[in-house]
Amino acid sequence: MKKTHDPYAALRYKEFNTFLLLRFAMVFAWSMQFIVIEWQVYSLTKNPLSLGIIGLMEVIPAVAMALFAGHIVDQKEKKGLLFKCILGFSVISFGLFLLTWPSIVSEYSTKAILYGIYFMVFLGGIVRSFLGPTIFSLLSLIVPKKVYPNAATWSSSVWQIGSVLGPAVAGFSITLIGVHWSMCSVFLCSIFSLIALSQISTKPILNPKIGEPIMDSLKEGVKFVFQNKTILGALSLDMVAVLFGGAVALLPIFAQDILKVGPEGFGVLRAAPAVGSFLILIISAYVPMNKNAGMKLLSAIFAFGLCIIVFGLSTIFWLSVLALFFSGVVDGISVVIRQTILQLKTPDHMRGRVSAVNSIFVGSSNELGAFESGLTAKLMGTVTSVVFGGSMTLLIVLGTGIFSPGFRKLDLQKDIEEHEKGE
Template sequence: MTNNDPYAALRIKEFNIFLLLRFALVFGWSMQFVVIEWHVYALTNDELSLGIIGACEFIPAFFMAPFAGHIVDKKEKRNLFALIIALFSLISFGIFWLTSEAIESSWSTDSIVIGIYCLVFFGGILRAFFGPTIFSLIALLVPKSIYPNAATWSSSTWKGASVTGALVGGFLIAWIGVHQTLGIIFLLVILALLLVFLIKKKPVLNTKTNESVKESLKVGLLFVFSDKVILGALTLDMIAVLFGGAVAIFAVFATDVLDAGSKGLGILNASLSLGSILTMLATTYLPITKNTGKKLLVAVFGFGLAMIVFGGSKLFWLSITALFIAGIFDGVSMVIRQTILQLKTPDEMRGRVGAVNSMFVGSSNELGALESGIAAKIFGAPLAVMLGGCATLITVITMGFKNPALRNLDLTEDIVGHEVKEEEA
């Protein structure tokens, strides 16, 4: 009988510490994203500059991801996570420094913008390591039988931090300005760094010390591309994020389409994330392991429809409602994808599979930002978002017909199997 305790993962002390540090890190990260987008657009007044920010993060994150996965599988996860957070704190401090009065009075606008682009680029390198490390660490904190519950709480924490971070970021820009807001972000990253040391070191499960980097990368990629369920789930999310998302150009909507200002920007970001977190919390009580594939297809289709409505809206209340509904579907999709990955991935390959996940979904956030910026420049922001939503719908329909393994996926037996193994152990 499956574990129906909605708080199963929360009964593990180290997992709670992990959730707290992840909240602090993502809260600061989300604020930083909003602040950078707002500040760069204010400096340049050019939609393409927002796309460039996405490109600066996408390029290193995408191409470093396979190597990052190899390293994550070979290294101890707690200390590696601490190193990544420490390096990220330097980037946060650098952006804080670039917005200081001393720099703004002595540097040209172009130099400041280029400096921000460079720091975002280095952040992209770290981004390649964040996803695989977190994905691998979660599996070492909780037993396999409660992976779906842990994935739900982890995703909910991520979205919760996103919703509050985006909302607070927008309001803090208006209240205390860009520079002071970035100072708060730096302190949050330092807090996350301190918390990570409350988690004990974990064993390294990949013991193939003689495996070359090339062989390691090949094994990881072949595993993902040979599993139609994992490949289908990653492809769906990648297309939805790449073409259906519009977060990178929310500043354009807030400023030029809806006339809502920086507070409106925070509300737009928050609306999308709020729908996600409420749905994720609901899935702790309403498990998604039955008819998993069909639920995933419906969720991504609903996300695409909601984004089409957002793109065509000129009313602020309708825009935030559409984003809230999009967030609901996005929350279901995210929990299902994380559950599939956690249950279907062998322990010794979590770093590499997490890296491929980052390439498909994580990096598509940045590539999607570039796509959104270019499309907004060519078609205008509203039409660009509507076309992206249509691309998402076409992908879901195609995947539903072409991938029966994903369409008919049901994870109930997987959960029962893990519970039996743990009871026998």
């Protein structure tokens, strides 16, 4: 008899539920913090390039440290590393709490406060370079291989819940309690994450090459990614789409100057893509997307580009919200397929390094996309820059589909069936 798909397979493991709670708190805090800082910086400068600089300040250390961080993650115990990452984030959020305190802000020039915020964001980039690979590696130690795909889906879903609530709460909290106390809420969330982490047991180190020279380790990780055409194709395609589709970095401009909807509308706009992604991720737990994964991924990113173009051209608030919502829906499909590829195709002892390369390709492209959007908005205007980014996404997806027939025909069903047999 054919085994029935269990949409709750990963949720039957107690530590995985604690892991989801921890991840939610961190994503909620990080996304809320980013939105609050975006709003504060643009309010201080009224310069779209300053929004791009926020992204640049985070991406520089994140990219520079990523491979080194991946090596450390593969060599060290994961729970201890995650504790240090969350503690570092707590220090940064407390620093931003101080930098938005009216009594402190009044004592310094706008430039000094701005530079202080940029510095804290820079430190956050360092923390993030370790956080992503650590969480990715810890997940694989909490559940058995046979439920990796299901665990990846639920983990991505929780990430999207945090991404939904973080921006939405940030938009409303700026209005209700101000930027300063909004940052205090972020700090409290990081403390909660530390408490949740204490409920997860210490995990073994599965790397057979403990003590391996760092350069050899880094070369092995990069070589693995570039030789695995499936992983490389998924990461490259998603990176380019996010890079040129970084319209969300310009949302403060759309909210304040184009749509004129204030911080409440800003929160709705910022949350709309995450709501769409969350809904599709929940659906994917019941309806797996493993068959014809390559074509589905190409189609999803093409649709993403179309949504970005519609958003850029819209001057109607609810049309803009719908465009962002559907961009989140198709982005959610992309996230599910990409995370499934990474979990299935990555050996346990290389998860830190592969995740680090992933953070360079995809995670950092969010900040590079923010910088690209801010720079092109400064040079060619806000609307034109968004339409340009969406158009580039369409062209790149079409090129990939035409010139990479192997990726277009990618199907993950066989890999899924092998893992579901268990170890």
